[in-house]
Amino acid sequence: MMMNDALEIDCLVIGAGPAGSITAREVARGGWKVLMVEKRPEIGVPVRCGEGISKELLDLIGLERAPSFVSAEMDGAKIISPGGTVLTLGPEIAGPEVGFVIEREMFDQELAKMAARAGAEIWMRAEAISYEDVGDHVVVKIKILSETFTVRARVVVAADGFESLVARWAGIETKIGPRDIDTCIQYEMVGIETDDRFTEFFVGRKYVPGGYIWCFPKGHGIANLGLGMNASMVKEPGEPRSYLDDFIRKNPRFSKGKITEINGGGVSVSLPLEETVADHLVIVGDAARMIDPLTGGGVYNACYAALQAGKTICEALEKDDTSKASLGPYERRWRDRLEMEMVRNYLAKEKLLEVSDETLEKVLSAIAEYDMKEISTEELLKALASKYPEVLKELAGLM
Amino acid sequence: MSSIPSWDEIGCIRCVACVGSCPVGSIRFSNNRIIFLGETCTGCGLCVRICPVGALSRKGDDDE
Numbered sequence A: 001m002m003m004n005d006a007l008e009i010d011c012l013v014i015g016a017g018p019a020g021s022i023t024a025r026e027v028a029r030g031g032w033k034v035l036m037v038e039k040r041p042e043i044g045v046p047v048r049c050g051e052g053i054s055k056e057l058l059d060l061i062g063l064e065r066a067p068s069f070v071s072a073e074m075d076g077a078k079i080i081s082p083g084g085t086v087l088t089l090g091p092e093i094a095g096p097e098v099g100f101v102i103e104r105e106m107f108d109q110e111l112a113k114m115a116a117r118a119g120a121e122i123w124m125r126a127e128a129i130s131y132e133d134v135g136d137h138v139v140v141k142i143k144i145l146s147e148t149f150t151v152r153a154r155v156v157v158a159a160d161g162f163e164s165l166v167a168r169w170a171g172i173e174t175k176i177g178p179r180d181i182d183t184c185i186q187y188e189m190v191g192i193e194t195d196d197r198f199t200e201f202f203v204g205r206k207y208v209p210g211g212y213i214w215c216f217p218k219g220h221g222i223a224n225l226g227l228g229m230n231a232s233m234v235k236e237p238g239e240p241r242s243y244l245d246d247f248i249r250k251n252p253r254f255s256k257g258k259i260t261e262i263n264g265g266g267v268s269v270s271l272p273l274e275e276t277v278a279d280h281l282v283i284v285g286d287a288a289r290m291i292d293p294l295t296g297g298g299v300y301n302a303c304y305a306a307l308q309a310g311k312t313i314c315e316a317l318e319k320d321d322t323s324k325a326s327l328g329p330y331e332r333r334w335r336d337r338l339e340m341e342m343v344r345n346y347l348a349k350e351k352l353l354e355v356s357d358e359t360l361e362k363v364l365s366a367i368a369e370y371d372m373k374e375i376s377t378e379e380l381l382k383a384l385a386s387k388y389p390e391v392l393k394e395l396a397g398l399m
Numbered sequence B: 001m002s003s004i005p006s007w008d009e010i011g012c013i014r015c016v017a018c019v020g021s022c023p024v025g026s027i028r029f030s031n032n033r034i035i036f037l038g039e040t041c042t043g044c045g046l047c048v049r050i051c052p053v054g055a056l057s058r059k060g061d062d063d064e
């Protein structure tokens, strides 16, 4: 089916991550002609993810839990303060945030297969290299090895992840500053001591300035040990890696482990793009800067928005109008559910960048003294106010 | 232009953090390689700081 004449399709999806595959699946299910292009030789490889997802996500996207991509099930999360205080968040609180530790490349491949089964065409090693809006549709050039193909699509989905160049080609500003970017490095390690029912988060400047270190266990002494660091805090090239190595060296639980994989990535800890639709274009997932700015988790948001994108694109194609106005409902649909929390967590992230380790220590130990099941945020604030009034002042606006 | 960073092909983990961070969209990840589109690079150095493993450096800093 590949030929040198222009290929005419209803919907071109650029990028086969979760955002791309779910959007492609939804539009293909609507009966439209969909092509998804992915420039990497294998979907999801190399992994750029801590691989922690919520249980709720599988229901959302209608994917059956399978051992091929689920490595371990979590009961909750533990937050470890600079002084070593452990705050345990059980399922009642951590609930939707932690659920499974997965094999991301297998997960992404499952989603791509769902898109293919729904009827979407997939081209691998296929890189979108140019974008031109010609009035009633978009012309995109796709490069596969040494050949270049021209695709004409009534609507394009920019699902190209953190790289986010497609939206830029369409004239949308996607630039974010260093304070809104976390740079990450992660090792998969074998032979370490893990807490097999809990994800762990080490917070505070002592471990890493402006970020945290995570340990997401996969069972059998295997875990993802990773670090995210606010780019504004980086002084020397390669610092994120040095901080992670230092942490591992100093911690007897991890120091004897062997590294079996090294990966990393960039994470936006920003507000989402102001506009995520344009004429004949919808921007979904990391490309739209939809990652939660506090936790750095982005798979859920990408999938949620992709479902809304799929629905909106089907409606627009049905109306034979893929103008910005016709695609407009997508904005409201994803923002209604995700934006408020993103804004709140963005403010929390901003605050945390300023908080000292002493303050963090006080807050976490004060919270740890309470049974979180029984205490409301208000009561907690009252407790903090009586014990550490100065801390509450510093934290104003955070909770 | 001497302000364009240089890329350590072997040290790079293909994480694309640099690509998405460049304020002017001057970096591409294509065919498993990092490519600098020199003409728009301002030499701001952000990509060098962003790279988690130190695979980017300012030209001239190479042989320190």
Ligand SMILES: Cc1cc2nc3c(=O)[nH]c(=O)nc-3n(C[C@H](O)[C@H](O)[C@H](O)COP(=O)(O)OP(=O)(O)OC[C@H]3O[C@@H](n4cnc5c(N)ncnc54)[C@H](O)[C@@H]3O)c2cc1C
Pocket: A014, A015, A016, A017, A018, A019, A020, A037, A038, A039, A040, A044, A048, A049, A050, A051, A052, A053, A126, A127, A128, A129, A159, A160, A161, A162, A163, A184, A185, A186, A226, A263, A264, A265, A266, A267, A284, A285, A286, A287, A291, A296, A297, A298, A299, A300, A302
């Ligand atoms: C180190 C790290 C840890 C993380 N940990 C977690 C976590 O534990 N839980 C969580 O929920 N989220 C986590 N995230 C965030 C999560 O990985 C992303 O939010 C998620 O991958 C977003 O999916 P996406 O489909 O938008 O983009 P991606 O998964 O990045 O997919 C984009 C795809 O587009 C392709 N592409 C790009 N440009 C082109 C082009 N021009 N032509 C063709 N194809 C192209 C890319 O090759 C890529 O495959 C983490 C991120 C990082 C970096």
Ligand code: SF4
Pocket: B003, B004, B005, B021, B022, B023, B024, B025, B026, B027, B036, B040, B041, B042, B043, B044, B045, B046, B047, B048
């Ligand atoms: S130095 Fe600045 S402008 Fe040049 S490639 Fe790096 S981030 Fe982009």
Ligand code: SF4
Pocket: B007, B011, B012, B013, B014, B015, B016, B017, B018, B019, B034, B050, B051, B052, B053, B054, B055, B056
């Ligand atoms: S940030 Fe560094 S490791 Fe990641 S792709 Fe760019 S050069 Fe390679």
